Amino acid sequence: MKGAAIATTLTLGASTVLAGPSIKARADATPITVKGNAFFKGNERFYMRGVDYQPGGSSQLSDPIADIDGCKRDIENFKSLGLNTIRVYSVDNSKNHDECMNALADAGIYLVLDVNTPKYSLNRASPKGSYNDVYLQYIFATVDAFANYKNTLAFFSGNEVINDGPSSKAAPYVKAVTRDLRQYIRSRKYREIPVGYSAADIDTNRLQMAQFMNCGTDDERSDFFAFNDYSWCDPSSFTTSGWDQKVKNFTGYGLPLFLSEYGCNTNKRQFQEVGSLYNKDMTGVYSGGLVYEYSEEPSKYGLVEINGGKVKTLPDFDALKSAFEKTSNPQGDGGYNKTGGANPCPAKDSPNWDVDTDALPAIPDGAKKYMTDGAGKGDGFGGKGSMSGGGSVSTGTAQPGSGSATGGSSGSSGSSSSSAGVMNLPNVSLAPVVVGMVTVLSTLMGAGLILV
Ligand SMILES: *[C@@H]1O[C@H](CO)[C@@H](O)[C@H](O)[C@H]1NC(C)=O
Numbered sequence: 001m002k003g004a005a006i007a008t009t010l011t012l013g014a015s016t017v018l019a020g021p022s023i024k025a026r027a028d029a030t031p032i033t034v035k036g037n038a039f040f041k042g043n044e045r046f047y048m049r050g051v052d053y054q055p056g057g058s059s060q061l062s063d064p065i066a067d068i069d070g071c072k073r074d075i076e077n078f079k080s081l082g083l084n085t086i087r088v089y090s091v092d093n094s095k096n097h098d099e100c101m102n103a104l105a106d107a108g109i110y111l112v113l114d115v116n117t118p119k120y121s122l123n124r125a126s127p128k129g130s131y132n133d134v135y136l137q138y139i140f141a142t143v144d145a146f147a148n149y150k151n152t153l154a155f156f157s158g159n160e161v162i163n164d165g166p167s168s169k170a171a172p173y174v175k176a177v178t179r180d181l182r183q184y185i186r187s188r189k190y191r192e193i194p195v196g197y198s199a200a201d202i203d204t205n206r207l208q209m210a211q212f213m214n215c216g217t218d219d220e221r222s223d224f225f226a227f228n229d230y231s232w233c234d235p236s237s238f239t240t241s242g243w244d245q246k247v248k249n250f251t252g253y254g255l256p257l258f259l260s261e262y263g264c265n266t267n268k269r270q271f272q273e274v275g276s277l278y279n280k281d282m283t284g285v286y287s288g289g290l291v292y293e294y295s296e297e298p299s300k301y302g303l304v305e306i307n308g309g310k311v312k313t314l315p316d317f318d319a320l321k322s323a324f325e326k327t328s329n330p331q332g333d334g335g336y337n338k339t340g341g342a343n344p345c346p347a348k349d350s351p352n353w354d355v356d357t358d359a360l361p362a363i364p365d366g367a368k369k370y371m372t373d374g375a376g377k378g379d380g381f382g383g384k385g386s387m388s389g390g391g392s393v394s395t396g397t398a399q400p401g402s403g404s405a406t407g408g409s410s411g412s413s414g415s416s417s418s419s420a421g422v423m424n425l426p427n428v429s430l431a432p433v434v435v436g437m438v439t440v441l442s443t444l445m446g447a448g449l450i451l452v
């Protein structure tokens with residue numbers, strides 16, 4: 001491949017940066033945290049107003065956060081729309097992202113990042129073989145490349161891996177990857193960046209998947225859940241679209257929830273759903289969402305058209321901008337659930353939910369060392385990929401609690417799940433357990449004083 005030589009050079013550059021004292025990330029952006037079933041920016045509730053951003057899609061894969069000119073060009077449009085979040089589906093973890101990430105931070109924009117690429121991801125048809133150490137090394141290296149940016153809002157551990165009943169068999173692997181990413185973040189002593197899954201738009205097992213990702217010990221649970229939803233097709237309403245049922249179904253769910261893709265394009269888009277999404281009808285359960293998608297691609301969901309490096313806004317851009325302008329966030333905390341917490345695992349219900357056991361596969365032996373030693377350099381888009389296997393795969397079932405931080409400060413290993421029985425401790429602080437407990441208490445009391 002003709003990109004190989006370039007990739008190697010950039011890889012060396014990236015490892016130099018990693019070996020240095022720190023990435024030159026902006027220090028003054030406020031990181032987003034999780035409390036109960038909501039996101040917070042400091043003491044203020046944070047609702048995602050975002051778009052999905054991957055010009056070229058997966059067929060003409062390029063890393064938009066490594067494209068400095070494109071990034072700066074598009075930030076002007078993000079600001080014009082009033083966005084605070086973008087989602088990117090794939091990045092090249094061998095490249096440097098400082099300039100775009102800092103420009104985004106300057107604009108008040110956060111990144112939700114999928115850690116996977118077409119070559120490095122779980123294969124729903126062979127989850128066991130594709131859950132291997134080569135894969136984990138790649139996605140851990142992606143975490144390394146983005147963890148020091150304060151405007152990295154969250155990582156997606158997977159996107160639409162399960163897209164029907166039979167593929168729900170892959171759910172324990174999706175959950176294992178989520179566990180491993182969270183363990184990696186804690187073990188490497190990064191900020192507690194939320195990790196969760198983005199589910200496909202399917203009614204038959206959406207709720208089970210959400211429950212599955214939030215059951216079990218704290219080390220095995222997610223920090224949030226998201227799903228793609230194209231069911232609101234203008235002209236429509238909260239009840240006609242069935243979104244009222246999606247609020248009802250998820251009321252009492254203990255994690256932050258948001259739409260990772262929305263924006264049905266069957267009819268002319270008016271983005272009427274924006275008026276409901278940021279209304280108290282929904283904000284007790286949902287934290288906003290991400291419109292699919294920024295750039296016009298063959299599927300015709302674009303807000304803008306990008307041609308020869310030039311960008312032109314389309315009618316949908318104006319429609320979304322005016323919908324956002326008309327819609328402010330609710331007063332106060334939007335009625336979020338301060339408690340949050342785990343739920344029971346869903347029962348097997350084949351063919352829709354074909355998961356036999358709540359137990360998860362253990363991390364492949366060959367990947368354990370990354371927790372203590374770090375992942376090392378990422379091979380980027382030019383890498384060989386991990387789907388054909390060749391690495392070490394999982395050979396057994398994980399003990400609950402096995403995903404607690406390893407290689408952290410003395411005494412913290414293994415104890416965080418047992419000490420966090422009532423709350424999702426890892427959501428709140430990356431600090432060692434003793435300090436973490438104090439932080440939890442003061443965070444809760446602080447939140448109580450301000451928000452009640
Ligand atoms: C709500 O949950 C029920 C039971 O799981 C399910 O049958 C229904 O399709 C769900 N509705 C929506 C809109 O997700």
Ligand SMILES: *[C@@H]1O[C@H](CO)[C@@H](O)[C@H](O)[C@H]1NC(C)=O
Nearest residue numbers: 251252253254337339340341
């Ligand atoms: C808040 O979340 C907890 C934990 O998931 C749940 O038990 C409770 O019913 C929720 N409360 C409301 C009002 O939804």
